[in-house]
Amino acid sequence: MEKQKLKNIYQNFTADGEFKDFQTLVSGHINDTYLIETDLKSYVLQKLNHLVFPNIPELMNNKVAVSQHLAHKCDFHQTLLRFYPTLDNQYYYQDEEDFYWNMMDFIPDSKVLEKTENKEQAAEAGYAFGAFIRALDDFDASDLYEIIPDFHKMSFRYQQFDEALEGAEAQRKLIAAEWIQQVLNSREEMQMLEKLHEQGEIPLRVTHNDTKLSNILFDMDNKALSVIDWDTLMPGIVHYDFGDSVRTICSNSTEDETDLSQVSFNTEFYQSYSEAFVKELNGILTDKEIELLDLAPPTITFIMGLRFLTDYLNGDKYYKIKYPNHNLDRAANQLTLVKRMKESFC
16 A cells, blocks of 8 residues: 555656655654655655644755755765656645655665764764855855744743743652753853854854754765755754754764763764864855854754753653653753763863
8 A cells, every 4th residue: 555655656756767666764753755666766755744844845945946056066076965846847746635745866875874983984974064064155045944943043942941941840840950950050151152143243054954964875985975854954053053963973872861971072073073074164164153163062952952851841742752751861961961062172
């Protein structure tokens, strides 16, 4: 049944080749992604989560506009994501159940890394994300639709936290007291990047906004091939992408680690990543942007800790949990990582 359904959806796109078979691709936590095999080539067919991304047409407009822009860049050497239109000349297909789909080329001989294994991989990631931002330096960020409004806006995340704290159960507030206090004490410090941007000291750029290691395709020699998963392409500041990539690439533990003594920051990976990132963006970033890069990892990591803590206080309504205090443990993990980062930078 699923095979026939996917075949029917595939046939609504202007692709070459007769549908033969499919595989489910497990990478990613939001969309359902499938490898479509035909007699000529393979494609990636993706069901987009319209609950997370309520405006699919604008999301696809963003991705296609960026893809077409990069296609004209002679000095952009990453494998390009190419999106296929439907028979109705749209870049998304809406099925009879009102689910949205998009399709792109499959990039062969590639792999995803879930965890950084050495400083060489960290450097490759720095070059990959840096090259992506460099290639979009002349793309007007204001032309992109804001897919998730206020996604990295700290003042908005604090507003959500304040509301959650006011309505939280007394027992939850008691259990989370240590981390609540850390959040309350950090309010002014953690809004510094946002305020500097509002004051015009940090320029607006096209940002990826989900720069984890697994959103880079590597070849079999661990060289970066392509930055993938463009669903969160939006206007932003470079520190959002730099900070989130460092959060995931340079942490020595998972965000579920409950033994906080094991939560540490890999300074060797950070040096390799940041040097490659800044080198790739030589002549693009302003002196002020470079000066503030070290502020980005603790800020973005703090946002994640704040969001986990807010969800815990709200009764675990947003993130999926595996046990009662899962979100609190995640918050403690990320807020501890913030401390480790700040210790490393001092």
